Amino acid sequence: MLYLVRMDVKLPATLAPAEADAIKAREKAYSQGLQREGRWRHLWRVVGEYANYSVFDVESNDELHTLLSQLPLFPYMQIQVTPLAQHPSAIASAITAN
Amino acid sequence: MLYLVRMDVKLPATLAPAEADAIKAREKAYSQGLQREGRWRHLWRVVGEYANYSVFDVESNDELHTLLSQLPLFPYMQIQVTPLAQHPSAIASAITAN
Amino acid sequence: MLYLVRMDVKLPATLAPAEADAIKAREKAYSQGLQREGRWRHLWRVVGEYANYSVFDVESNDELHTLLSQLPLFPYMQIQVTPLAQHPSAIASAITAN
Amino acid sequence: MLYLVRMDVKLPATLAPAEADAIKAREKAYSQGLQREGRWRHLWRVVGEYANYSVFDVESNDELHTLLSQLPLFPYMQIQVTPLAQHPSAIASAITAN
Amino acid sequence: MLYLVRMDVKLPATLAPAEADAIKAREKAYSQGLQREGRWRHLWRVVGEYANYSVFDVESNDELHTLLSQLPLFPYMQIQVTPLAQHPSAIASAITAN
Amino acid sequence: MLYLVRMDVKLPATLAPAEADAIKAREKAYSQGLQREGRWRHLWRVVGEYANYSVFDVESNDELHTLLSQLPLFPYMQIQVTPLAQHPSAIASAITAN
Amino acid sequence: MLYLVRMDVKLPATLAPAEADAIKAREKAYSQGLQREGRWRHLWRVVGEYANYSVFDVESNDELHTLLSQLPLFPYMQIQVTPLAQHPSAIASAITAN
Amino acid sequence: MLYLVRMDVKLPATLAPAEADAIKAREKAYSQGLQREGRWRHLWRVVGEYANYSVFDVESNDELHTLLSQLPLFPYMQIQVTPLAQHPSAIASAITAN
Amino acid sequence: MLYLVRMDVKLPATLAPAEADAIKAREKAYSQGLQREGRWRHLWRVVGEYANYSVFDVESNDELHTLLSQLPLFPYMQIQVTPLAQHPSAIASAITAN
């Protein structure tokens, strides 16, 4: 089951650079783990912004919230979730892998 | 080169149902042709709305505009385009096929 | 799996009253069928507006879109869907019946 | 009498983690007390956000404001209240328990 | 129990002037009846707009929705309701008559 | 002459609690003085928010600005003013006392 | 007493050109009469838009609403009113003529 | 003197196609005349929208409004004007030709 | 050439009161100098807000930006500029003095 997710990162000015770097490193490792599992299906940078559009493939709303709330950058992000469904003109399936 | 595109369809109340059906049929054929060519990479329905999120893979801004402006439903859609780039944490490439 | 859904109805001025009444009657029957099945869990009127907030309990994004797009008033509604998850302070479960 | 309430939590960066934890613990206890009394009827997490949608069942606007303004997290929340009424197609009552 | 209500009137261009006048006359009579009963406590014109701010004093959300949805101009209005409570610095009561 | 005024209070996190309490005490005294004079005609709490809707009865725009800018909480408030006029269906006068 | 007023004109497509011209001629005569009286102090076109910013000098909110609601284009305009006051750094008076 | 202008075209559904084509032909001729004179310096299509961003080089606000209000599509466009100035880091001049 | 300018002042909580007073004194002197020269034609307080609407009469976009960017409060203001033109119904000229 697919969801489009937009994440905008806003690091507070008071965050020490070393701490910020450590959080970003954990974020990258966490993200790549989920990508390898196939649950974080797509991850794209929004041109010109410290933001991404992602597509997640999970079993439920709860699984998605759990994944997102465990993001190391979660306290510093504004996240917007849009549930997706099969489009009648799509030749690929939105339910199983595409 | 990837672009996220959101399309919201608003058919005018004055459009005859038969004409609407004909336009939708042409839209579906046109869309599936582009999907088979790989230029319309993803097509998802937004849950609860007469709208879709799509990902296009084209060579240039001009190619994308040409594809979109030739959509049979183009006169009845509101379209919003977001250019995408490679995300440093993505394990797939946003430039070639992913 | 729960979703909060807001529906705003906007009937076009050109819709004949008899036709509007027929659509509303079908809408009511359809809605009450889903309520009896337990899939349309809550249905509340927004005070002062021709709008409702509803909670749906379905298996997937696709099931929800199918239910919503078959609403007789669907062509005349603006719909906004918010996926819900279990809240850590909730004493009831958001996943099974509550 | 039912109200839909959305609460968005924004903890200031200057709040010490220990103090934040203490406030959240008091918030949880307070919330669960009201849930057990039946006045905080539903509590759902918004997927991907530090926010909830809730339904309150109280006697008056004043009772609702008193409950909300006594939330331990109240100084750190943005709250939006929507009064609800009985929907003519609802098979459950919005006035007494549903 | 008090509610602030803003009503914006938008008459469709297709409404015949005579019919519009008849609706407005019924609206005025209906409004003045409620004002005399004390349930429509205040009615003010927003300067420069075909809109009003009103204060209603009713027993419940349902009573307010019933009053508003029976307005002859209801199909042509956009209505926004804000529930009000006693302010701790107010010298008048927001609950009983003020 | 009446004006609807909405005030939203946002105290900065850096304001010491004792100083905040002192400002609020002065605000209350100042507000009650104006209420007794009849210039601050209504003062209502917005349910769930640190905000109020008020109605002022003053001689001029300048008098209103002077009153508002002398509020002890003025530096911490966002204020929105809507001038009101007599509504043709109102049975009370918006110009003299109502 | 001064007010800044923005007016956006939106003529419906169904308005016959001859009727539109007649309304605009009445609007011009009415506007110039008020300008000569000194009550419509300034009238400027917003560059690129069928809109104006104006400054009115009137005795009260009610006088302003009466002037605006008698504009021949009133049914086709969206109007936004901002009350103005004397600025402490202004060398001209905002209360008497400036 | 440069201005950035965004124009969004919205043709009413009631406009006959032949008339629309005639207006567009006049628009194109008019636009190309101004481009050749150097007053309409840039004209770009917004990808996916029936809209453009343009840069005009004119002597005054009034000259710009005259040019824009004489556009054959002016009655069907929403136009937004942003005045531009020389940027201190720009190596080209924003005042004379660039 | 006239421009309507809205300025909203937001002083940071960290600005020392003495420094704020010094900046405001310089702002007042600078503003009154421009008013005397006739380039800052009108300066009005927005009722209830730490904001003003002003009208500037300058030779060019660049002259206006230079004036505005040299305001002592410029780093603490949000500024919005609207270019104005002669209105066909205005009896005064928007180009020369009015």
Added chain:
Amino acid sequence: MLYLVRMDVKLPATLAPAEADAIKAREKAYSQGLQREGRWRHLWRVVGEYANYSVFDVESNDELHTLLSQLPLFPYMQIQVTPLAQHPSAIASAITAN
């Protein structure tokens, strides 16, 4: 391939003036280098704001994001990107140099 980019700069109050000056100097040098290469085609100041509108001419979305994210002021800017295409009425080409 052209893109319109709007950049709004918001320097945090905690940034030391000397550091801010150093960042701005690097920004200017970086910007002028890209202008000389022809990749930063236009750079205009928005009148009255600490903001610019720019036009970039690059080979791809990724090249644009790389350029923008290396701006010394990037952490302090809000950036909005609009892809541009050839307009059918433009006499200049949007694809090659114009």
